[in-house]
Amino acid sequence: MIKYSLICSEKHEFEAWFSNSSDYDVQKSKLLIGCPYCSSTKIEKAIMAPNIASSRKKEEITMKKNRNLSDLNSVIGKLRQHIKDKFEYVGDKFPEEARAIHYGEKEERKIYGEASLDEAKNLHDEGISLSPIPELASPKNKKKLN
Numbered sequence: 001m002i003k004y005s006l007i008c009s010e011k012h013e014f015e016a017w018f019s020n021s022s023d024y025d026v027q028k029s030k031l032l033i034g035c036p037y038c039s040s041t042k043i044e045k046a047i048m049a050p051n052i053a054s055s056r057k058k059e060e061i062t063m064k065k066n067r068n069l070s071d072l073n074s075v076i077g078k079l080r081q082h083i084k085d086k087f088e089y090v091g092d093k094f095p096e097e098a099r100a101i102h103y104g105e106k107e108e109r110k111i112y113g114e115a116s117l118d119e120a121k122n123l124h125d126e127g128i129s130l131s132p133i134p135e136l137a138s139p140k141n142k143k144k145l146n
């Protein structure tokens with residue numbers, strides 16, 4: 001069995017099964033194939049090529065995604081390196097230190113460290129600005145900042 005996409009003279013597209021390609025020719029010459037929409041017997045095989053095009057497109061999209069991801073990773077990598085170079089690591093004392101600096105108990109400096117979501121929220125509520133350091137998206141770069 002073979003399935004053809006067919007198109008009639010009125011541009012209606014439909015599909016039909018034939019036992020083989022000559023079966024199609026025979027039926028067509030005897031005007032046995034009629035358009036299901038307008039009954040026209042002026043039928044042609046529709047030109048088909050969509051699968052190749054769409055799979056190529058998918059490949060392009062995947063490549064683009066990968067490229068964006070590696071761009072993002074390199075940006076995040078640079079950001080993390082910058083923080084590591086310029087900021088003082090205070091570990092889980094981050095909330096304390098951030099508060100001490102905010103309230104003038106300690107000299108102002110750039111710090112980074114760990115804080116739970118709740119702690120981060122509390123700090124934020126107290127008017128202390130902080131921002132999360134983004135994680136790298138790719139697992140192979142998943143090393144700790146400290």
Ligand SMILES: [Zn+2]
Pocket residue numbers: 008009010011012035036037038039040
């Ligand atoms: Zn038709």
